[in-house]
Amino acid sequence: MLFAARTNRLQVRTPEGILFSFLLASPVTRFLAVSIDVACVIALISSLRTVVGLLGILDPDVAMAFQIVAYFVVSVAYGIGTEWYWRGQTIGKRLLRLRVLDERGLKLEFSQIVIRNLLRCVDLLPAFYAVGGTVCLLTRDTQRLGDIAANTIVVRNPPILEPDLDQLRPDKWNSLRSHLHLSARLRQCVTPAMAALTVDAILRREEFASAERLRLFNELAQYFKTLVPYPAETIEGVTDEQYVRNVADVIFR
Amino acid sequence: MIVDVPRFVAAERDTWKELETILERIEADPSRRLSVADLRHFHYLYQKTSADLARISTFAFEPRICRYLESLVARAYGEVHETRETKRSARLGTLFWYGFPAAFQRRIAAFWLAVAIMMAGTIFGGVVLRVDPTTKPILLPFSHLQGDPAERVAHEEKAKRSSAAGSQSSFSAFLMTHNIRVSIFTFSSGIAAGLGTIVLLFYNGVILGAITVDYVFAGQTRFLLGWLLPHGVIEIPAILIAGQAGLLLGGAIVGWKDRASFRQRLRNVAPDLVVLLFGLAVLLVWAGVIEASFSQWHEPVMPYGLKIGFGLVELTLLVLFLSKRGVRQS
Numbered sequence: 022m023l024f025a026a027r028t029n030r031l032q033v034r035t036p037e038g039i040l041f042s043f044l045l046a047s048p049v050t051r052f053l054a055v056s057i058d059v060a061c062v063i064a065l066i067s068s069l070r071t072v073v074g075l076l077g078i079l080d081p082d083v084a085m086a087f088q089i090v091a092y093f094v095v096s097v098a099y100g101i102g103t104e105w106y107w108r109g110q111t112i113g114k115r116l117l118r119l120r121v122l123d124e125r126g127l128k129l130e131f132s133q134i135v136i137r138n139l140l141r142c143v144d145l146l147p148a149f150y151a152v153g154g155t156v157c158l159l160t161r162d163t164q165r166l167g168d169i170a171a172n173t174i175v176v177r178n179p180p181i182l183e184p185d186l187d188q189l190r191p192d193k194w195n196s197l198r199s200h201l202h203l204s205a206r207l208r209q210c211v212t213p214a215m216a217a218l219t220v221d222a223i224l225r226r227e228e229f230a231s232a233e234r235l236r237l238f239n240e241l242a243q244y245f246k247t248l249v250p251y252p253a254e255t256i257e258g259v260t261d262e263q264y265v266r267n268v269a270d271v272i273f274r
Numbered sequence: 275m276i277v278d279v280p281r282f283v284a285a286e287r288d289t290w291k292e293l294e295t296i297l298e299r300i301e302a303d304p305s306r307r308l309s310v311a312d313l314r315h316f317h318y319l320y321q322k323t324s325a326d327l328a329r330i331s332t333f334a335f336e337p338r339i340c341r342y343l344e345s346l347v348a349r350a351y352g353e354v355h356e357t358r359e360t361k362r363s364a365r366l367g368t369l370f371w372y373g374f375p376a377a378f379q380r381r382i383a384a385f386w387l388a389v390a391i392m393m394a395g396t397i398f399g400g401v402v403l404r405v406d407p408t409t410k411p412i413l414l415p416f417s418h419l420q421g422d423p424a425e426r427v428a429h430e431e432k433a434k435r436s437s438a439a440g441s442q443s444s445f446s447a448f449l450m451t452h453n454i455r456v457s458i459f460t461f462s463s464g465i466a467a468g469l470g471t472i473v474l475l476f477y478n479g480v481i482l483g484a485i486t487v488d489y490v491f492a493g494q495t496r497f498l499l500g501w502l503l504p505h506g507v508i509e510i511p512a513i514l515i516a517g518q519a520g521l522l523l524g525g526a527i528v529g530w531k532d533r534a535s536f537r538q539r540l541r542n543v544a545p546d547l548v549v550l551l552f553g554l555a556v557l558l559v560w561a562g563v564i565e566a567s568f569s570q571w572h573e574p575v576m577p578y579g580l581k582i583g584f585g586l587v588e589l590t591l592l593v594l595f596l597s598k599r600g601v602r603q604s
Binding site for chain 2: 036038040042082085087093097108122123124130133136142143169170225273
């Protein structure tokens, strides 16, 4: 099941009821990818021209014929060939981490690749993808005419690495644990949203500038201290960040 | 509810890693085929990761874990839920000899519509030129067709060799690629609800009609037939097939009397469109070779009877190919 609001995401609900989304590529990113591809095609054609030029020593007419055919084949087959071989990616798309998909999130069929690439000649009109770009801006799923005809979308796959979960592992003595009744109360008082925020702050600590990080952990620590006050000697000498880590340890264990 | 993140991650991390590894392998080698046992395991990993995603996203949890799992599920989804058969090694010969006529036959109504539109253009072009000969520069904006047909024929017949002699290969290559480009554009214009294709078919008809009337009424019918038939009997049907594909695309866009959804209509015609385009490209390669090497020879070097006969034989073979083989295969 597919549904999409006017966002840059296409949401898909699987038959198992799981909801996930694809990040749709913007027209600007797509234009950049096309520019790279055009450069690749030009480079390929120039290389071929040099090779075929040698044939011209033997027969200039045959060499010219080869050049004409090579230019045509490369310009038409480049997109089809690369998208077929790399499953929806050209060199430009690979560099910018874009991929063409069936609009239901499934794999591409060969006919879809051919149709979206052949309709490029209409999307190009009158120049610089004016028609395709305009249609991209107007359609819900950022599709050019070729995508509409072929039932395809172009998604962006930014690098998503597994988060550094080692940050959550307590590596120091947790002084809060010695107060069992206060710890139980803390677990009771903390809302799921606040717990999630705490974990998020710990996992993303490296993303913040030093001053901002200090301020964030200070605010969180003050909040938890107000929520459940621990004896002063228990938290003496503990930094705000360590205090928040100790709180997270208490909440999740 | 609060989930114990470290424990949850520790328990599921291996599953995610394994799924990611398999996905990387599949994506790196698209032709790779998994065994049934591997597929079952892959499906198990996908379901387990999906369940993890459902569990973790329910609690508005750590966004990077959610994004990571989402990306895994999204990548695996296409592999698991794709039910359409993928033919990665299509045999081009089989596709041309059997698939092309079969697709042509299946979509014959669009072909006859393309013929009708081009015929209308042909009649229009012929009538307009006959009624008002001053429209010739507009109807036939090509320098070699501007002059008097009788003068051109006299000039061509005076020559001892083909006008393309010495550049037959490059001329042939130019004709092939140019005609295939025109066909692609004729097809692609069908995206405008078929209107673009209709205009281009009609315009091609206008040119054809104007040329025919110009040469026939100048008493140069034999030259015209000898010049056009050898390559035209292939080239014109190929353009008509491009029109057939464009009209099919337009028909799917409009969806007149079709209760299928917009997307489904486009899905239904897509395979036939590709086969038709492949078939017409092959025809145009042949037409390009003939036009550069055979059509440009005229009497007295090449008798018109021979050229006309050759064209008629080609036409007969094409008709037999598109009708008989297609019927047998389907």
